[in-house]
Amino acid sequence: MTLIAVLSGDGIGPEVTAQARRVLEAVDAGLQFEEAPVGGAAYLETGLPLPPQTLDLAKRADAVLFGAVGDPKFDALARAFRPEAAILGLRKELGLFANLRPAKLFPGLEDASTLKREVAEAIDLIIVRELTGDVYFGEKGQRRTEDGRRQGYDVMSYGEDEVRRIARIGFETARTRGGKLCSVDKANVLETSQLWRDVVNEVAGDYPDVALSHLYVDNAAMQLVRDPGQFDVIVTGNLFGDILSDQASMCAGSIGMLPSAALNGDGKGMYEPIHGSAPDIAGRGKANPCAAILSAAMLLRHSLARGEDAGRVEQAVARVLADGARTPDLGGELSTEAMGDRVVNALG
Numbered sequence: 161m162t163l164i165a166v167l168s169g170d171g172i173g174p175e176v177t178a179q180a181r182r183v184l185e186a187v188d189a190g191l192q193f194e195e196a197p198v199g200g201a202a203y204l205e206t207g208l209p210l211p212p213q214t215l216d217l218a219k220r221a222d223a224v225l226f227g228a229v230g231d232p233k234f235d236a237l238a239r240a241f242r243p244e245a246a247i248l249g250l251r252k253e254l255g256l257f258a259n260l261r262p263a264k265l266f267p268g269l270e271d272a273s274t275l276k277r278e279v280a281e282a283i284d285l286i287i288v289r290e291l292t293g294d295v296y297f298g299e300k301g302q303r304r305t306e307d308g309r310r311q312g313y314d315v316m317s318y319g320e321d322e323v324r325r326i327a328r329i330g331f332e333t334a335r336t337r338g339g340k341l342c343s344v345d346k347a348n349v350l351e352t353s354q355l356w357r358d359v360v361n362e363v364a365g366d367y368p369d370v371a372l373s374h375l376y377v378d379n380a381a382m383q384l385v386r387d388p389g390q391f392d393v394i395v396t397g398n399l400f401g402d403i404l405s406d407q408a409s410m411c412a413g414s415i416g417m418l419p420s421a422a423l424n425g426d427g428k429g430m431y432e433p434i435h436g437s438a439p440d441i442a443g444r445g446k447a448n449p450c451a452a453i454l455s456a457a458m459l460l461r462h463s464l465a466r467g468e469d470a471g472r473v474e475q476a477v478a479r480v481l482a483d484g485a486r487t488p489d490l491g492g493e494l495s496t497e498a499m500g501d502r503v504v505n506a507l508g
């Protein structure tokens with residue numbers, strides 16, 4: 161029996177996750193699903209954003225299908241109780257250090273991209289984002305300086321082992337694609353980045369067949385909109401990867417199009433769209449479910465070793481988009497559920 165934990169969360173999380181689950185059910189009626197509350201929904205139910213029974217389910221399951229967490233109504237809570245603590249906790253507890261975020265333009269979405277058609281057409285890259293380190297997990301807090309002023313701090317740090325293992329994922333990913341890896345850092349200013357760059361260069365010795373380059377993150381952000389076709393695989397830290405992937409999503413037409421896989425290097429994975437809970441459109445059937453559906457395809461490929469089924473789902477999404485199916489973010493009028501219907505029907 162294959163068990164999928166479904167943690168759909170807040171805002172549009174449940175709306176898009178429902179469509180991803182339907183697609184998985186259409187691919188294999190034998191998959192078992194178990195749902196558990198997470199994020200703001202879990203806080204309201206249990207007083208905790210990541211209750212022990214939810215974490216236990218995520219650990220027991222063969223894979224986790226995750227929606228999104230967060231809502232402004234929880235902003236005043238202490239950090240440990242905010243919905244976002246749940247996703248950071250899951251990533252840490254499950255050891256999901258490698259986040260794959262593919263960005264490519266599906267044929268038909270050229271006009272949805274913020275880039276000129278001929279520039280947009282070339283985007284087909286994967287951001288390999290480190291996911292359990294960096295400022296998100298360093299010491300943090302607020303304090304008073306000696307003169308009584310408030311100060312906030314978040315410590316950015318990386319150990320060499322953390323950099324080495326994500327660099328290896330970057331090189332291995334590049335090997336399966338175009339053989340090009342671009343490491344993104346801020347080594348002209350940050351010690352963390354200098355270590356990052358040194359370690360990536362050391363690991364490169366094991367991958368002479370991969371062409372390695374380095375970019376500072378500010379330049380990388382600019383290059384991503386100037387000429388995204390130059391990138392094959394980008395490997396970068398947690399913070400930079402978070403920001404660059406949202407940016408890459410608009411090159412590919414919408415933040416509602418980008419899926420992700422968070423992996424522990426041993427088959428365990430959590431699969432989620434890169435977007436958040438989108439409180440501005442939640443509850444109105446306006447969310448694009450494609451990112452969640454494509455995340456389900458990544459689940460099939462990476463946790464269930466069912467690459468052929470993953471390809472079927474990706475082709476179904478490509479087919480309905482080529483036929484003109486569009487949610488509002490892509491300039492259309494289809495509801496979240498209607499878009500899910502189209503993809504399920506295209507699966508045949």
Ligand SMILES: NC(=O)C1=CN([C@@H]2O[C@H](COP(=O)(O)OP(=O)(O)OC[C@H]3O[C@@H](n4cnc5c(N)ncnc54)[C@H](O)[C@@H]3O)[C@@H](O)[C@H]2O)C=CC1
Nearest residue numbers: 228229230231415416435436437438439440441447448489
């Ligand atoms: N993985 C997660 O659970 C994440 C959670 N968040 C949380 O989500 C909440 C909202 O954050 P925001 O900064 O507004 O980012 P967001 O990604 O939720 O939304 C940004 C913009 O993109 C639009 N958008 C997002 N997903 C869409 C989709 N599938 N279809 C159509 N439009 C879509 C939204 O309507 C909004 O205008 C916050 O509480 C934040 O902390 C943010 C990012 C990731």
Ligand SMILES: CC(C)CC(=O)C(=O)O
Nearest residue numbers: 244247296402434435436
């Ligand atoms: C709550 C955030 C750390 C999640 C996020 O923005 C992301 O992983 O893309």
Ligand SMILES: [Mg+2]
Nearest residue numbers: 402403406434
């Ligand atoms: Mg993000």
